[in-house]
Amino acid sequence: MMGQWGEFGGWGMGFGFVFMILFWVLVVAGIVALVRWLLPARDAAGPRVGELPREKTPLEIVQERYARGEIDREEYEQKRRDLEK
Numbered sequence: 001m002m003g004q005w006g007e008f009g010g011w012g013m014g015f016g017f018v019f020m021i022l023f024w025v026l027v028v029a030g031i032v033a034l035v036r037w038l039l040p041a042r043d044a045a046g047p048r049v050g051e052l053p054r055e056k057t058p059l060e061i062v063q064e065r066y067a068r069g070e071i072d073r074e075e076y077e078q079k080r081r082d083l084e085k
Contacts, residue, residue, distance in 0.1 A: 059083050 056064075059080065066076040 062076060062079045062083065065071050066073070071079070
């Protein structure tokens with residue numbers, strides 16, 4: 001019976017090692033994929049996980065209002081000058 005293992009020419013143990021490495025690579029990749037799937041995605045412009053969002057400055061608020069068309073150019077320029085003093 002022991003003579004039957006000789007038919008592989010010693011490659012049986014080598015393939016076992018390769019399959020063991022492949023198995024562990026797949027296990028680690030699965031864990032990484034699971035963690036990435038469970039953690040919320042982070043917006044590039046938004047805060048990182050666990051960080052509080054920063055408050056907008058008054059100038060940023062005026063710029064947004066101007067961009068939305070809530071105020072005209074003259075009012076925007078006046079508010080910008082007032083805020084930059």
